[in-house]
Amino acid sequence: MDIGRLRVLREFADRGSVTSAARALHCTPSAVSQQLRALQAEVGLALTEPAGRGLRLTDAGQALVASADDVLAALDRAEAELDTYRSSPRGRVRVAIFPSAGLMLLPGLLHRFAAVDGLDVEVRDVDMTPPEVPALAADFDIVVTHRDESAEPFTASRLHTVHLLREPLDVALPPGHRLASRERVELGELAEEPWIGVDVGFPVDDVLRSIAARTGIRPRVVYRINDFQIIGALVAAGHGIALLPRYTLWRNDLLRRPLSGIRAARHIEAVFRAGADSRPAVATVLANMVAESNVIATG
Known part of the structure; x- marks a missing residue:
């Protein structure tokens, strides 16, 4: 009726x-x-x-x-x-976040979410490449993704992006490395070093490849591992060197040095379908992501 x-x-x-x-x-x-x-x-x-x-x-x-x-x-x-x-910011918000951003952002974010009455945030870690983001945005309210600094900003007519963080990438060296006394290192000085990288297509590998294209020096990658915790352990044990994001992983048994004369970084962004942020719950999650990212970048 x-x-x-x-x-x-x-x-x-x-x-x-x-x-x-x-x-x-x-x-x-x-x-x-x-x-x-x-x-x-x-x-x-x-x-x-x-x-x-x-x-x-x-x-x-x-x-x-x-x-x-x-x-x-x-x-x-x-x-x-x-x-x-x-x-009011009530209801469930589904978030996909790539693992190393989860390692960096989630401990503080979950405290922030818990302080909002009625907000239910469901989080899943997804090891994503940039081309996979549009499909993920169809399944999740917010997708936290990353891209090489030299790559074009993510654009799609039906998707919106909120920039969260520019995270510099440093060279991680084992203790006692011959360049340990240097404040910065030249890529050319690392030409013969064994590198530990991530899978092809992921932003940190994109950064390494774009650096190689700009300098003409191609790093020799001997292992490809997507887990930065494992990469850090391998570098500390002397099995190679790596590019590691500055804020995500700290180990006392690693030396971290910026590359001289080269801007190496990844951009971390929140991507969502157009209009999704009109929901107070989604807008609240985004605002807390921005706030937590600012604390990390300035802290």
């Missing part, structure tokens, strides 16, 4: 006449009569009958009004509940 017609029937029952119902509904009496006739045809029963110069409800009409009260009250409760989601 049409909800609008049920509302007309209830107004007629409450007001006692077509004219009064029309006045309450801000429409014409003929429109009210038309809606009552349409509802009557829909249910296949007479809902009104003549009474003097007007109409009155039949027994079937009175029974339907009683049920309509329950239905409309339930709808009003549902609408009121939805209003709280429109006006």
